[in-house]
Amino acid sequence: MRSPLEQLRVYIEREMGVSAVQITIRWFARLRERTGRSQETVSVEPGRTVEDLARAMEERYPGMRLLSGGIRVARNRRYSGFATKLEDGDEIAFFPPVGGG
Amino acid sequence: MKKRFAITEDPISLDEVSAMVADPAYGAVTIFQGIVRNRTGARAVDHLEYEAYPEMAEEVMAQVAQEVHDRWPEIGKVAIVHRIGKLGVGEVALVAAVSAPHREPTYEALQFVVNKVKESVPIWKKEVWEDGEAWIEGPEDRGRAVA
Numbered sequence: 001m002r003s004p005l006e007q008l009r010v011y012i013e014r015e016m017g018v019s020a021v022q023i024t025i026r027w028f029a030r031l032r033e034r035t036g037r038s039q040e041t042v043s044v045e046p047g048r049t050v051e052d053l054a055r056a057m058e059e060r061y062p063g064m065r066l067l068s069g070g071i072r073v074a075r076n077r078r079y080s081g082f083a084t085k086l087e088d089g090d091e092i093a094f095f096p097p098v099g100g101g
Numbered sequence: 102m103k104k105r106f107a108i109t110e111d112p113i114s115l116d117e118v119s120a121m122v123a124d125p126a127y128g129a130v131t132i133f134q135g136i137v138r139n140r141t142g143a144r145a146v147d148h149l150e151y152e153a154y155p156e157m158a159e160e161v162m163a164q165v166a167q168e169v170h171d172r173w174p175e176i177g178k179v180a181i182v183h184r185i186g187k188l189g190v191g192e193v194a195l196v197a198a199v200s201a202p203h204r205e206p207t208y209e210a211l212q213f214v215v216n217k218v219k220e221s222v223p224i225w226k227k228e229v230w231e232d233g234e235a236w237i238e239g240p241e242d243r244g245r246a247v248a
Contacts, residue, residue, distance in 0.1 A: 028154055029225035030236050070239065074223070077157040093154055093223070097239030100151070100158075100183055100224025101135045101195050101215060 009043045021046055021088045023053065028095040031071075034064050044086060050075065051082040053092060070097045105180040106162035108155040108224075113182050113196045122178040122200035129204035131211050135195035137188050144230045151185040151194060154223040158183070165217040169199065172213070173206045179214060183224055194226075 002010065012020040020043040027035045044053060050073055054066040065071070073080050074093040086092070105121045119130055137149050166179035177200040184194050197214045199207050218224075227236050 026154065028223065029152055029227075029238075032152075072223075074154070074157055077154075077160055079221075093157065095154065095223060096225065096236065098221065098223050099219065099226055099237045099239055100153070100222050101219040 005041060005043060012043060012045060016045065019046065019088070020044065021048065021086055021090075023086055024091045025053070025057070026091060026093040028093065030096055031064065031066075031094055035061055048086050049082065050080060050084045050086065050092060053086060054082060054094070057094070066094055071095065072097065104159070105178070106159045106166065107182045108153045108158050109182060109184055110186045111184070113184055113193050115193075115196060118180050118182055118196045118198050121180040122198045124177055124200060127177045127200040127202055129202070129207050130198060130200045131204065131207035132196065132198040133211055133215050134193050135215070137190050137192050137194060139190045141228060144228075146190060147229050147231055148187055148189045149194070150187050150227040150229060151183070152225045152227075153183065153185045155185075158222050158224055161222045162218070165214060165221070168217070169210050169214060173201075173210045175201050175203070175206045176210050177201050179210075181214065181218060181222075183218070183222070185224070 009020040023042050023044060024039060025042060026039045027037060032038050058064055058066055072095055073082060075084055076091050103117060119132060122130055139146055162181040169176050169179050180198045182196050188194055195218065197211060199210045199214065201207050225236060227234055
């Protein structure tokens with residue numbers, strides 16, 4: 001039995017003739033509380049950007065805002081912009097303004 | 102030797118952080134401790150809950166230290182240790198230390214380190230009061246619950 005994620009990957013590869021891009025998303029602080037998880041893995045079409053991923057997540061979690069409210073994004077542990085293209089194996093973190101100390 | 106840029110769930114030892122930046126050539130070690138305060142505005146704080154993106158936080162701490170070395174070449178070593186998890190009033194959340202042959206550049210460099218930690222290291226805190234809680238977001242909240 002394939003997981004829904006695996007089914008999606010197989011679908012993208014079969015229908016589009018391209019390899020799906022696997023992304024690990026990490027959630028922190030109030031976004032972790034909102035999504036109910038600290039990380040998840042998703043498949044996206046090649047050529048997609050962080051912004052595309054953010055929009056998809058806003059749809060998955062209604063009411064959650066990633067493209068406004070000062071949400072920061074990190075790609076592979078470095079601050080990144082929303083226009084950045086996603087690559088297979090990327091770790092994308094979304095988080096609210098930081099406030100340590 | 103413990104890591105000089107670290108996220109930890111354990112109480113922070115001031116002596117250990119001081120030792121991380123010590124060197125026979127450095128006559129000055131300046132240290133900042135951020136401590137959980139009992140009030141924020143009119144509300145009594147029961148405790149704070151800190152969360153981090155640990156792998157990235159430690160990398161950003163190292164980048165902050167590199168900026169210090171670029172701006173103040175006299176600075177010898179920098180150490181930054183932040184505790185996460187549930188911290189009660191009076192507990193130490195952050196210890197930052199800088200060392201140099203002489204004291205003059207250490208104060209300004211340490212101020213820079215602490216400001217940068219608050220602005221750019223991926224750490225979040227939730228204030229928990231007797232009757233509620235809230236995430237404290239962004240440097241505009243600087244100094245509310247911690248010195």
